[in-house]
Amino acid sequence: MQVNAGQPKKRRTLIFRGLIAVMTTALFVSGTVAQAAPSPKAGAACSKAEAKVTVKSGKKALKLTCAKVKGHLIWVAAIPKVKKPVVAPAKLGGNFRVGVAALPTGKGNPFVGIGTPGIYTMAAIYDSLVTINEEGDLVPSLATKWNQTSDTSWTLTLRDGVTFSNGEKFDASSVVSTLSYLTQDPVGAKTIVAAEVNNISSVSGSGNTVTITTKTADSILPRKLTVVWMVAPKAWQTLGAAGYALTPIGTGPFTVTEWGATAISLQANKASWRSPKVDTMQVLQIPDPTARIQALQSGQIDLAVQVGPDETSEVDRKKFQVVYDSFPQVMSLAFITTKGDSPLLKKEVRLALNYAINRDSIVNNLLGGKGTAANQGSTKLVFGYNSNLSKYPYDPTKAKALLATAGFPTGFSISADVTVGSFPADADIYQAVARDLKRIGVTLLLRQIPFSEWLGLYSTNGWKGQAFGLSWNSNTLDARRAIGLFSCSGPGKFFCNEDMTPVLTEIDNASSESARKAALLKAAEINYNNPPALYIVGQVDINVLGSAVKGFKNVNRYFPYEKITVR
Amino acid sequence: MTLHSEKLSPPPATSGVRWWGNSFVRVILGRVGQLAVLLWGVSTLLFFLLRFAGDPALIMAGDNATSEFVDEIRVQYGLDRPLFVQYFFFLWHAAKLDFGYSLASGLPSLDLVLAQLPWTIKLSGLAIMLNLLVAIPLGAWLGQAPERRTRNAVSSLVFILQGTPGFVTGLLLIQFFAVKLGLFPSIGSEGTLSWVLPTLTLTAFLAPRLTRVLASNVAEAMQTDFVRTARAAGASESQVLVRHALPNALLGTAALAGSQLSYLLSGAIITETIFAWPGLGLLLIDSVRTLDFPVVQASVFVVACFVFFVNTSVEMLFRILDPRLKQRTK
Numbered sequence: 091m092q093v094n095a096g097q098p099k100k101r102r103t104l105i106f107r108g109l110i111a112v113m114t115t116a117l118f119v120s121g122t123v124a125q126a127a128p129s130p131k132a133g134a135a136c137s138k139a140e141a142k143v144t145v146k147s148g149k150k151a152l153k154l155t156c157a158k159v160k161g162h163l164i165w166v167a168a169i170p171k172v173k174k175p176v177v178a179p180a181k182l183g184g185n186f187r188v189g190v191a192a193l194p195t196g197k198g199n200p201f202v203g204i205g206t207p208g209i210y211t212m213a214a215i216y217d218s219l220v221t222i223n224e225e226g227d228l229v230p231s232l233a234t235k236w237n238q239t240s241d242t243s244w245t246l247t248l249r250d251g252v253t254f255s256n257g258e259k260f261d262a263s264s265v266v267s268t269l270s271y272l273t274q275d276p277v278g279a280k281t282i283v284a285a286e287v288n289n290i291s292s293v294s295g296s297g298n299t300v301t302i303t304t305k306t307a308d309s310i311l312p313r314k315l316t317v318v319w320m321v322a323p324k325a326w327q328t329l330g331a332a333g334y335a336l337t338p339i340g341t342g343p344f345t346v347t348e349w350g351a352t353a354i355s356l357q358a359n360k361a362s363w364r365s366p367k368v369d370t371m372q373v374l375q376i377p378d379p380t381a382r383i384q385a386l387q388s389g390q391i392d393l394a395v396q397v398g399p400d401e402t403s404e405v406d407r408k409k410f411q412v413v414y415d416s417f418p419q420v421m422s423l424a425f426i427t428t429k430g431d432s433p434l435l436k437k438e439v440r441l442a443l444n445y446a447i448n449r450d451s452i453v454n455n456l457l458g459g460k461g462t463a464a465n466q467g468s469t470k471l472v473f474g475y476n477s478n479l480s481k482y483p484y485d486p487t488k489a490k491a492l493l494a495t496a497g498f499p500t501g502f503s504i505s506a507d508v509t510v511g512s513f514p515a516d517a518d519i520y521q522a523v524a525r526d527l528k529r530i531g532v533t534l535l536l537r538q539i540p541f542s543e544w545l546g547l548y549s550t551n552g553w554k555g556q557a558f559g560l561s562w563n564s565n566t567l568d569a570r571r572a573i574g575l576f577s578c579s580g581p582g583k584f585f586c587n588e589d590m591t592p593v594l595t596e597i598d599n600a601s602s603e604s605a606r607k608a609a610l611l612k613a614a615e616i617n618y619n620n621p622p623a624l625y626i627v628g629q630v631d632i633n634v635l636g637s638a639v640k641g642f643k644n645v646n647r648y649f650p651y652e653k654i655t656v657r
Numbered sequence: 658m659t660l661h662s663e664k665l666s667p668p669p670a671t672s673g674v675r676w677w678g679n680s681f682v683r684v685i686l687g688r689v690g691q692l693a694v695l696l697w698g699v700s701t702l703l704f705f706l707l708r709f710a711g712d713p714a715l716i717m718a719g720d721n722a723t724s725e726f727v728d729e730i731r732v733q734y735g736l737d738r739p740l741f742v743q744y745f746f747f748l749w750h751a752a753k754l755d756f757g758y759s760l761a762s763g764l765p766s767l768d769l770v771l772a773q774l775p776w777t778i779k780l781s782g783l784a785i786m787l788n789l790l791v792a793i794p795l796g797a798w799l800g801q802a803p804e805r806r807t808r809n810a811v812s813s814l815v816f817i818l819q820g821t822p823g824f825v826t827g828l829l830l831i832q833f834f835a836v837k838l839g840l841f842p843s844i845g846s847e848g849t850l851s852w853v854l855p856t857l858t859l860t861a862f863l864a865p866r867l868t869r870v871l872a873s874n875v876a877e878a879m880q881t882d883f884v885r886t887a888r889a890a891g892a893s894e895s896q897v898l899v900r901h902a903l904p905n906a907l908l909g910t911a912a913l914a915g916s917q918l919s920y921l922l923s924g925a926i927i928t929e930t931i932f933a934w935p936g937l938g939l940l941l942i943d944s945v946r947t948l949d950f951p952v953v954q955a956s957v958f959v960v961a962c963f964v965f966f967v968n969t970s971v972e973m974l975f976r977i978l979d980p981r982l983k984q985r986t987k
Contacts, residue, residue: 195947378930542716
């Protein structure tokens with residue numbers, strides 16, 4: 091009976107002490123690591139490695155360390171210790187909170203990304219020279235006028251009295267500095283934004299007038315300038331790209347007060363020419379769309395950006411505003427005709443597939459009636475949209491007849507690589523397409539792949555199937571870009587229609603907007619009669635607002651934040 | 658019969674110094690060596706897996722870029738060099754804890770990781786503590802008399818909870834406690850209340866498993882000879898459970914708790930995504946999405962170190978708690 095008399099108690103004590111030791115260690119380690127994280131700093135360009143300096147930017151003192159970044163010595167900002175993301179209480183007046191799927195990948199650097207996700211933040215901080223309104227027309231922003239003075243030369247008149255949030259004056263030198271960085275700097279010229287303006291050969295100007303010269307005739311240069319956010323030249327020089335990423339300075343309605351891991355806090359830039367009506371703003375990263383809606387419902391945000399029809403189905407329309415907007419991008423399945431034998435080599439087959447799908451059903455049942463049935467690669471907002479082209483009717487009988495003519499009376503099987511999750515209901519839309527094609531005997535096998543794999547296959551034309559998901563998009567709302575992707579000279583080289591080649595040359599050499607438009611209309615007609623893709627639908631954006639928000643407008647994902655009020 | 662007391666008898670006093678001086682230190686030194694090998698292995702595997710996952714130059718250039726433009730970006734970031742040259746360059750710098758700069762933001766990748774790591778560690782620490790607080794009493798209660806009807810019902814509930822995905826639990830908790838009742842925030846990490854739902858979500862995922870293992874261990878321990886002996890000696894059922902069965906059962910479950918902590922440290926990715934928690938999981942998701950190699954590599958390196966630290970600590974703890982292990986390594 092003395093077997094267990096003393097040992098269990100001792101061992102139990104040891105076990106419990108051990109558990110307490112593990113918990114204490116975990117807490118100690120977490121505390122230690124928390125303290126070990128660097129303090130908030132920003133950075134800039136420099137000449138001596140490891141040198142340290144403190145600079146002032148506005149009211150902020152920035153501590154900088156000189157380090158080698160991608161082969162260049164620059165002042166580098168240490169990463170600020172992640173502070174608690176500031177989620178202000180729900181009922182604070184004058185505070186506008188936006189829930190987005192992702193924050194800008196390059197933080198506040200405006201040149202490493204175009205469009206989503208960055209645009210939702212950048213539109214609050216920066217301005218471009220020209221912008222596009224909801225009708226697809228160019229409208230003034232920091233430039234009030236623009237004239238094409240010759241085939242390769244443009245003159246812009248800049249807005250008076252504009253200053254950056256750090257007090258620097260916006261003038262011609264700002265434009266020269268920004269565009270020179272994108273066209274001449276070894277780092278800047280490799281950015282994604284630089285690719286849009288690489289036709290610029292020189293920029294000069296003084297006061298409020300800027301002259302831009304292009305390498306070749308460029309009748310849509312102002313459209314290209316809509317993706318270039320203007321930066322403050324002196325601050326850029328001081329901070330460098332890395333420092334600017336942490337302390338972005340623009341002419342927009344807000345300035346950044348804190349850039350956290352999942353939240354950006356901004357305050358009103360009252361001196362902005364677009365002075366906002368609310369005092370503060372937060373952009374919060376909430377990757378899951380359902381969680382974005384729940385955050386809106388629980389009063390933690392005022393705007394849930396880019397959610398799907400499924401997430402909005404349970405939203406109380408009396409308390410929240412569900413806003414559908416057309417987005418100028420056409421969802422399609424691109425046909426691959428440059429890789430060996432395929433039924434899609436025949437024009438009749440490509441036409442048949444376009445007659446086989448019920449676009450109206452997709453629009454009404456999957457997009458809440460807000461999308462558009464597509465018959466070309468552009469939507470009405472895009473420069474070069476051909477309104478004379480009629481819809482492809484939903485006509486399975488005609489589709490079957492065309493298949494029979496092409497020698498496929500019983501149909502065939504094809505496969506397509508697609509990415510999903512980029513647009514509302516895209517997975518469901520692909521399924522609906524597959525269902526419709528099955529009715530004419532065509533089996534469509536869908537393979538879902540991640541975007542990184544998609545890009546690799548796209549750039550090398552390494553597709554294994556006969557089609558793939560590709561949206562017809564245009565950052566500058568000009569149809570040329572998408573038409574080019576589906577041409578013999580496109581980067582993917584998956585489709586080639588020689589009839590298009592001279593038309594593309596005509597578009598590129600057009601010296602006037604009207605000449606360019608005529609050529610674009612011709613290109614749309616060629617692609618209508620000999621489709622390089624199965625056009626599906628013009629996509630939509632769905633944003634949900636709290637009832638207290640007024641003045642919201644979605645202009646191709648650019649939100650004019652200065653007009654927003656929160657009751 | 659092998660007596661239980663013999664298994665647990667402490668080492669002779671004279672051997673204590675030798676044990677600490679030889680075995681324990683030897684084990685620690687061995688573990689450090691293992692850590693070096695582990696870090697090399699993980700880094701190497703990750704390096705090549707990431708390279709095969711896609712080309713970051715394509716993502717940086719966008720789908721409108723010409724091949725010449727993409728090539729220029731590859732040159733700029735050293736991605737044009739032969740893979741093994743890139744690998745040795747990476748190893749050389751990683752040995753100096755230099756993982757380079759984020760391809761997306763241009764900021765030091767290790768700093769980005771260290772800035773978000775504390776949030777994951779704190780959340781993991783809380784979740785594991787709550788996990789233990791729930792699972793130990795519940796598992797002991799269930800294991801004490803598993804055949805009883807009430808405990809059977811609770812056992813079934815625990816079984817169902819174990820099969821419920823974390824994201825479902827998280828979304829349900831948000832819907833009820835944040836949307837309907839408005840008691841807790843649904844996102845972010847501002848204020849004490851914001852810790853409640855993410856911690857509960859993680860605990861709801863971890864606790865059922867630990868509870869079931871502990872219940873099974875307790876049930877087994879309740880059938881052993883020393884428990885029968887304790888009963889014969891007049892110990893009450895609660896004394897039998899708390900003093901005899903539970904301590905033995907906890908030995909087995911401590912290993913599981915350690916591995917659960919490792920799992921949490923490696924990024925409670927889904928929970929962090931749903932709650933927009935500024936931790937390592939969210940950073941990893943973003944970095945993988947944009948093929949930001951330096952950040953992914955720095956993240957995994959740091960996580961591997963912590964997981965190793967936790968596992969080694971648990972193992973050391975076992976050696977102290979269970980003398981049988983010590984005797985085996987002699």
